[in-house]
Amino acid sequence: MNFVAGIAGAAIILFARFITAVRAVWQGIEPVQRQRVYFANHVSHGDFILLWTVLPDRMRRRTRPVAGADYWLKSPLRRFIGRDVFNAVLIDRNRESRTDDPIAQMAEALDSGASLIVFPEGTRNETDARLLPFKSGIYHLAKARPEVDLVPVWIDNLNRVMPKGEFVPVPLICTVTFGAPLHVGADEAKDAFIARAEQALLALSPDTRSNTQ
Amino acid sequence: MTAPHPDLIMLLAGLAAILVVASVAGFLLQRRLSPDGSSAVIENLNDRIKAWWVMIVLMGIALLFGRIGVVLLFGFASFAALREFVTLTDTRRGDHWAVAAAFFVVLPYQYYLIFIDWYGMYSIFIPVYAFLLLPIVAALRGDTDRFLVRVAEVQWALMICVFCVSHVPALLTLQIPGFEGRNLLLIAFLVVVVQSSDVLQYVWGKLLGRTKIAPHLSPSKTVEGFIGGAASATLLGAALSWMTPFTPIQAGALSLVIVLMGFFGGLVMSAIKRDRGVKDWGHLIAGHGGFIDRLDSVIFSAPIFFHLVRYWWSAT
Numbered sequence: 001m002n003f004v005a006g007i008a009g010a011a012i013i014l015f016a017r018f019i020t021a022v023r024a025v026w027q028g029i030e031p032v033q034r035q036r037v038y039f040a041n042h043v044s045h046g047d048f049i050l051l052w053t054v055l056p057d058r059m060r061r062r063t064r065p066v067a068g069a070d071y072w073l074k075s076p077l078r079r080f081i082g083r084d085v086f087n088a089v090l091i092d093r094n095r096e097s098r099t100d101d102p103i104a105q106m107a108e109a110l111d112s113g114a115s116l117i118v119f120p121e122g123t124r125n126e127t128d129a130r131l132l133p134f135k136s137g138i139y140h141l142a143k144a145r146p147e148v149d150l151v152p153v154w155i156d157n158l159n160r161v162m163p164k165g166e167f168v169p170v171p172l173i174c175t176v177t178f179g180a181p182l183h184v185g186a187d188e189a190k191d192a193f194i195a196r197a198e199q200a201l202l203a204l205s206p207d208t209r210s211n212t213q
Numbered sequence: 214m215t216a217p218h219p220d221l222i223m224l225l226a227g228l229a230a231i232l233v234v235a236s237v238a239g240f241l242l243q244r245r246l247s248p249d250g251s252s253a254v255i256e257n258l259n260d261r262i263k264a265w266w267v268m269i270v271l272m273g274i275a276l277l278f279g280r281i282g283v284v285l286l287f288g289f290a291s292f293a294a295l296r297e298f299v300t301l302t303d304t305r306r307g308d309h310w311a312v313a314a315a316f317f318v319v320l321p322y323q324y325y326l327i328f329i330d331w332y333g334m335y336s337i338f339i340p341v342y343a344f345l346l347l348p349i350v351a352a353l354r355g356d357t358d359r360f361l362v363r364v365a366e367v368q369w370a371l372m373i374c375v376f377c378v379s380h381v382p383a384l385l386t387l388q389i390p391g392f393e394g395r396n397l398l399l400i401a402f403l404v405v406v407v408q409s410s411d412v413l414q415y416v417w418g419k420l421l422g423r424t425k426i427a428p429h430l431s432p433s434k435t436v437e438g439f440i441g442g443a444a445s446a447t448l449l450g451a452a453l454s455w456m457t458p459f460t461p462i463q464a465g466a467l468s469l470v471i472v473l474m475g476f477f478g479g480l481v482m483s484a485i486k487r488d489r490g491v492k493d494w495g496h497l498i499a500g501h502g503g504f505i506d507r508l509d510s511v512i513f514s515a516p517i518f519f520h521l522v523r524y525w526w527s528a529t
Contacts, residue, residue, distance in 0.1 A: 021293070021296060021495070023496050157300065160304075160305070163305075163306045163309060166306075166309050168309075168313045168317070170299070170309060170312045170313050170316065171292070171295070171296040171299075171316055172296060172299060172300045173296060173297060173300040173495055
């Protein structure tokens with residue numbers, strides 16, 4: 001299974017590069033092996049694939065996306081891709097029915113040495129707004145493991161590659177921009193930290209950059 | 214796979230020899246003037262030399278495999294160029310199907326037509342059929358906002374990145390009496406003249422460049438660089454007449470046309486980049502910007518070169 005998963009992973013990376021010629025822009029940090037939580041904007045199912053693709057090989061093997069169990073356990077194929085290929089940390093998004101605490105699951109994955117990819121908007125952004133308001137999970141995770149770098153990552157153009165409701169991707173060049181890491185202050189309030197994290201992510205979007213130039 | 218023509222092997226060996234000299238010179242310059250990578254000009258020069266190595270190796274491999282190799286190579290070049298072009302356009306959701314059709318139907322079919330040598334179809338497929346059908350696909354989606362601009366962008370992307378580029382492998386289909394089996398040399402001639410014109414203009418411009426030709430479009434282009442580069446590339450083309458069906462004078466005249474079209478094509482492509490507010494089309498090749506940045510001179514010269522040769526020299 002591991003071998004098949006390796007092949008499938010390589011095929012997914014090749015396909016992602018073929019369609020998007022994706023390029024990493026390391027703006028605030030260097031691509032070095034350090035434990036990190038990457039938090040990114042979320043417009044498509046391809047988001048974490050692109051982020052995962054641009055990470056150097058060694059870092060990629062230790063980086064796990066955090067994803068909704070409801071989506072990734074639905075069919076055997078999704079289960080294979082989610083669990084075996086991406087080694088995702090699957091969390092239950094339903095507050096009422098869940099038995100595991102997502103923050104505890106993520107902290108546990110961090111404690112075992114993994115880096116994480118999270119989408120603090122909580123769901124795919126299908127609106128015209130550039131970013132949906134963040135859920136509070138990112139704050140609780142930052143509080144639970146304050147020493148880990150929180151790295152904002154802006155994924156650009158993927159919404160044009162595959163707009164909502166389309167099933168054929170159009171080849172377009174995408175970029176993945178990594179910003180400077182954040183840490184929660186010792187007595188920083190939840191809302192203040194979340195606003196700061198949103199600003200840090202928005203600042204990486206090319207629209208913001210071209211407006212300020 | 215047939216044995217490549219001896220002239221072709223000589224040409225590739227000659228280019229490799231020139232690149233070896235360039236690589237050594239680049240290495241020495243870097244050691245003396247920019248050991249810590251601080252001189253942008255020298256770093257850029259070395260990146261360019263590396264990219265030329267990649268290009269000549271790719272060309273060599275494709276040429277060894279004959280027509281199928283060349284068609285596939287330029288098919289992928291078209292794909293990469295189209296991907297860069299469409300990225301910079303204003304296309305949106307309403308164009309999704311038209312753009313997808315451009316990539317996955319029009320592009321492969323155009324190269325298939327070249328491969329099976331159906332001149333009557335590949336010379337009109339994009340200007341007529343794709344021209345009429347793609348706006349219909351876009352109109353069916355019902356989004357009329359900036360419709361003409363969006364449709365025109367897709368048309369231009371296809372003409373530039375697919376139609377024009379596909380005229381390079383189309384040179385293989387020409388039937389020139391007394392030149393059978395050597396058509397690959399026409400491609401080599403076109404590419405060598407275009408590329409050396411770019412390099413020579415760069416060199417002459419660095420040596421003597423004073424007067425800017427188009428300060429708004431392309432600040433690095435100078436009158437001195439253009440004249441020196443065009444004249445020396447024309448002479449080089451005339452000197453390469455041994456590998457073509459042309460006399461030295463004809464080869465020189467065709468080279469001049471190639472060089473002029475390449476130069477003005479470069480200006481047009483710069484104007485598009487300015488309009489879109491970017492410096493390079495992409496970042497695929499270190500030191501060269503995107504694919505289109507390397508192809509832009511070939512894009513404008515290939516169809517004209519093709520039709521001139523077809524009209525005056527081809528039997529069909």
